[in-house]
Amino acid sequence: MTVAPKREAYDIxxxxxxxxxxxxxxxxxxxxxSTLLLDENIGPGGQVFRAIGSTPLxxxxxxxxxxxxxxxxxxxxxxxxxxxxxxxxVWSLDRNLExxxxxxxxxxxxxxxRVIVATGALERPFPxxxxxxxxxxxxxxxxxxxxxxxxxxxxxxxxxxxxxxLWLLAAQILRLxxxxxxxxxxxxxxxxxxxxxxxxxxxxxxxxxxxLSMMREVKAKVQVVSGVTELSASGDGQLASVSYxxxxxxxTIPSDLxxxxxxxxPNVNLxxxxxxxxxxxxxQLCWSPVLDANGDSSVAGIAIAGDGAGxxxxxxAVARxxxxxxxxxxxxxxxxxxxxxxxxxxxxxxxxxERGRIFLDTLFRPSPQFRIPSGDxxxxxxxxxxxxxxxxxxxxxxxxxxQLKAYRRTGMGPCQGxxxxxxxxxxxAQARGKTxxxxxxxxxxxxxxxxTLAELAAVPKSxxxxxxxxxx
Amino acid sequence: xxxxxxxxxxxxxxHGCSTALHLCLAxxxxxxxxxxxxxxxxxxxxxxGVRQLARHIPEIPLSVRSMGIWERIxxxxxxxxxxxxxxxxxxxENEEELAVCRARVAELxxxxxxxxxxxxxxxxxxxxxxxxxxxxxxxVSRRDGAANPAQTTTAFRRKAEQLGAIxxxxxxxxxxxxxxxxxxxxxxxxTYAAPVLVNAAGAWAGKIAAALGEPVPVETxxxxxxxxxxxxxxxxxVVILRGRKLSFKQFSNGTVLIxxxxxxxxxxxxxETVLDWKSLxxxxxxxxxxxxxxxxxxxxxxxxxxxxxxxxxxxVFGPSSRHVGLYHQFGFSLHGFQLGPGAGAVMAExxxxxxxxxxxxxxxxxxxxxSTL
Numbered sequence: 001m002t003v004a005p006k007r008e009a010y011d012i013x014x015x016x017x018x019x020x021x022x023x024x025x026x027x028x029x030x031x032x033x034s035t036l037l038l039d040e041n042i043g044p045g046g047q048v049f050r051a052i053g054s055t056p057l058x059x060x061x062x063x064x065x066x067x068x069x070x071x072x073x074x075x076x077x078x079x080x081x082x083x084x085x086x087x088x089x090v091w092s093l094d095r096n097l098e099x100x101x102x103x104x105x106x107x108x109x110x111x112x113x114r115v116i117v118a119t120g121a122l123e124r125p126f127p128x129x130x131x132x133x134x135x136x137x138x139x140x141x142x143x144x145x146x147x148x149x150x151x152x153x154x155x156x157x158x159x160x161x162x163x164x165x166l167w168l169l170a171a172q173i174l175r176l177x178x179x180x181x182x183x184x185x186x187x188x189x190x191x192x193x194x195x196x197x198x199x200x201x202x203x204x205x206x207x208x209x210x211x212l213s214m215m216r217e218v219k220a221k222v223q224v225v226s227g228v229t230e231l232s233a234s235g236d237g238q239l240a241s242v243s244y245x246x247x248x249x250x251x252t253i254p255s256d257l258x259x260x261x262x263x264x265x266p267n268v269n270l271x272x273x274x275x276x277x278x279x280x281x282x283x284q285l286c287w288s289p290v291l292d293a294n295g296d297s298s299v300a301g302i303a304i305a306g307d308g309a310g311x312x313x314x315x316x317a318v319a320r321x322x323x324x325x326x327x328x329x330x331x332x333x334x335x336x337x338x339x340x341x342x343x344x345x346x347x348x349x350x351x352x353x354e355r356g357r358i359f360l361d362t363l364f365r366p367s368p369q370f371r372i373p374s375g376d377x378x379x380x381x382x383x384x385x386x387x388x389x390x391x392x393x394x395x396x397x398x399x400x401x402x403q404l405k406a407y408r409r410t411g412m413g414p415c416q417g418x419x420x421x422x423x424x425x426x427x428x429a430q431a432r433g434k435t436x437x438x439x440x441x442x443x444x445x446x447x448x449x450x451x452t453l454a455e456l457a458a459v460p461k462s463x464x465x466x467x468x469x470x471x472x
Numbered sequence: 473x474x475x476x477x478x479x480x481x482x483x484x485x486x487h488g489c490s491t492a493l494h495l496c497l498a499x500x501x502x503x504x505x506x507x508x509x510x511x512x513x514x515x516x517x518x519x520x521g522v523r524q525l526a527r528h529i530p531e532i533p534l535s536v537r538s539m540g541i542w543e544r545i546x547x548x549x550x551x552x553x554x555x556x557x558x559x560x561x562x563x564x565e566n567e568e569e570l571a572v573c574r575a576r577v578a579e580l581x582x583x584x585x586x587x588x589x590x591x592x593x594x595x596x597x598x599x600x601x602x603x604x605x606x607x608x609x610x611x612v613s614r615r616d617g618a619a620n621p622a623q624t625t626t627a628f629r630r631k632a633e634q635l636g637a638i639x640x641x642x643x644x645x646x647x648x649x650x651x652x653x654x655x656x657x658x659x660x661x662x663t664y665a666a667p668v669l670v671n672a673a674g675a676w677a678g679k680i681a682a683a684l685g686e687p688v689p690v691e692t693x694x695x696x697x698x699x700x701x702x703x704x705x706x707x708x709x710v711v712i713l714r715g716r717k718l719s720f721k722q723f724s725n726g727t728v729l730i731x732x733x734x735x736x737x738x739x740x741x742x743x744e745t746v747l748d749w750k751s752l753x754x755x756x757x758x759x760x761x762x763x764x765x766x767x768x769x770x771x772x773x774x775x776x777x778x779x780x781x782x783x784x785x786x787x788v789f790g791p792s793s794r795h796v797g798l799y800h801q802f803g804f805s806l807h808g809f810q811l812g813p814g815a816g817a818v819m820a821e822x823x824x825x826x827x828x829x830x831x832x833x834x835x836x837x838x839x840x841x842x843s844t845l
Contacts, residue, residue, distance in 0.1 A: 092747070092749060094746045094747065095744075095746060096746060100749055109749070109750075275742070275744055396630065397626065397629075397630050398626075399509060399641075400509075402512075403509060403511075403622075403626065405622065406511070406516065406620065406622030406623045406625075406626050407623070407626075409725075412699075412772075412773070413772070414701060414770065414772055416772075416773070445773045445774060445775045446747060446749075446773075446774060447771055447772070447773070447774065450701065450770035450771060450772050451770065451771050452767070452768055452769065452770055452771070453700060453756050453759060453760060453766050453767060453768070453769045453770070453771055454760060454767045454768065456749075456752065456753050456756035456771055457753060457756040457757040457759070457760035457767075458753075459749065459750060459753035459756075460750075
């Protein structure tokens with residue numbers, strides 16, 4: 001059944017039903033504002049709480065206590081008057097706060113007084129030789145299959161990369177009886193020293209004990225190779241083996257499945273296409289929106305909450321969602337804000353949730369050789385552009401990602417740069433001796449997710465057209 | 473520091489780049505000043521149509537001149553610009569439209585222009601097999617085609633620089649003034665001085681002209697385009713409709729560009745446009761009706777470039793009517809891309825020789841002079 005939005009205009013439209021979006025929508029609806037939550041998935045939860053209402057995995061320790069925290073957020077939302085539409089893909093947002101959304105193959109347009117963008121994170125590209133071979137996938141894709149369908153790998157499986165999610169996924173696979181032959185840890189040894197000054201905050205953060213016990217659990221069952229400095233996948237049309245260098249020694253392991261992960265980065269496409277200013281984050285090595293303490297962006301009326309505002313994790317996302325929603329309520333209906341948790345308490349929650357983040361960001365900062373490829377390694381999967389192609393274009397005058405489009409069509413395929421954007425920026429920055437901030441990013445354009453021509457053709461005529469017809 | 477050059481070209485679109493290139497070929501040393509980067513606006517993001525078809529009569533000589541250059545574009549800029557020549561076809565959807573086409577072709581023939589050719593339903597179907605059966609014919613301009621606009625503008629810029637042009641990108645031309653017989657223009661901390669100034673600043677050119685005492689009726693517009701995912705090859709020429717706002721082009725990689733002149737809302741100061749999806753939906757409906765093969769294609773991206781449109785829809789081209797050494801080259805009104813190569817060549821002739829064999833007199837800024845209005 002397809003449900004179109006009930007109104008044409010709302011006080012607040014929230015985009016994305018992950019932790020930030022769930023919290024934001026529940027907060028604004030609780031304050032009595034007309035609230036619409038649009039979400040692309042079949043149910044609430046986003047990535048971190050994916051399938052929270054429908055997962056076949058009912059034994060709570062398999063996915064961990066943090067996962068089930070999502071259920072409370074969903075309950076709070078369901079208790080509110082927020083209108084919630086799933087399988088709703090927002091494909092356009094502009095500075096007039098006009099939103100185009102595709103629901104069940106039909107597009108609708110709504111407007112809002114305030115928009116809270118909670119579109120979360122994407123996995124960082126991991127462009128090693130052979131990363132486009134069938135049999136190589138991202139850890140996030142594997143986790144999606146695990147959460148929604150309880151599917152775990154049973155062939156010869158390697159996990160390579162670094163970051164908290166990598167260990168979480170490994171633990172979840174093992175608890176469900178899946179197979180992992182080896183973990184290739186690419187954390188740079190120098191990062192441990194760099195992160196040390198931030199260790200105290202981390203020790204007192206909720207991540208510490210949970211993270212440590214998870215790593216211990218995984219290491220008890222799986223061989224872990226640390227200090228991996230080179231990585232490549234090979235095979236003839238299908239992954240056959242993975243080669244790596246650790247401690248100066250090269251090894252090759254036969255493999256059926258390689259799961260890659262080196263952290264997540266803000267999913268900036270919708271916000272950037274709306275004209276929101278972003279800046280390069282030198283620590284997290286990604287683009288983050290320029291926001292004030294309430295999450296308000298450079299475009300009046302658009303706030304950003306959750307990992308799309310800069311990676312902070314689920315608890316921080318919840319706090320940011322509530323802050324953004326409360327700020328919106330204060331602006332639209334100041335009297336109604338009184339019934340909400342005070343801003344000071346929300347900010348304290350956020351500070352607590354963000355404790356230890358710098359430690360994690362520093363420790364798991366991915367190495368240059370895994371971010372900036374060379375030679376024949378594919379950079380842009382949609383148009384099959386290699387690192388060498390990009391450098392050749394720089395040599396004859398391409399100065400940034402948008403100019404590169406003219407030479408190589410990078411970023412012009414259906415993914416709109418999600419799989420190559422960061423790589424292209426960093427590769428061009430290195431080649432030209434500039435900072436990523438100076439090099440810039442693709443100018444992103446709606447539709448942020450493709451829609452069919454038939455769907456666009458079916459869009460109702462504008463009021464002016466209707467009037468023109470009526471006037472005859 | 474003031475640097476003396478032979479000419480200052482303001483604007484790094486296809487026109488500014490082409491004029492700078494042709495000035496270099498004539499032995500001059502120009503500076504090209506572009507506030508963003510070459511091809512950032514309309515020149516880099518237009519539909520890429522290389523079209524003599526359906527042009528206003530006053531600009532046809534310039535278009536014909538340009539076409540000759542397009543056909544040897546690699547020799548000029550060492551880049552094929554992805555130029556391909558499968559013709560452009562104007563489709564009449566009914567007999568009334570075909571009658572208009574017939575009259576137009578007769579008018580052009582009487583003036584001595586032969587590039588437009590009336591075609592019947594059979595020839596239309598041969599050229600555009602996918603078109604709806606009900607269309608009775610149209611007009612074809614067989615030498616027309618399309619090119620990659622960003623690649624082209626970039627190639628002109630690169631070649632101009634190779635031939636000695638100074639290219640300044642990323643800072644706007646400021647404080648344009650005439651003193652001591654020379655034009656002076658500031659770029660950041662630098663000043664350039666030259667006897668010649670070319671105003672090729674696109675959507676920003678009207679302000680420059682007005683500041684120099686030559687206001688013209690010009691507005692800033694942002695025509696929208698959208699591109700689809702790859703679909704099986706089904707069409708070679710560029711197709712435009714006689715009666716509705718639609719242009720249509722399939723590239724060699726299978727993607728299809730849909731345009732036609734529906735407008736976005738430009739914000740010139742922010743270099744930004746806000747798209748009007750309800751108008752784009754009209755284009756989608758037209759394509760849906762005419763080309764059933766396109767119905768399941770995905771719309772991958774839509775955008776709009778910022779440019780200048782004149783009240784009378786034809787460009788301002790030629791010497792100033794007030795100042796010695798000032799030349800205007802702007803206001804191409806949604807159809808300037810094809811004219812770029814030829815306009816640069818003719819502009820260089822006007823500057824270097826004081827005249828040209830190509831008839832461009834009807835395009836002068838003096839047509840807006842208070843005494844002629």
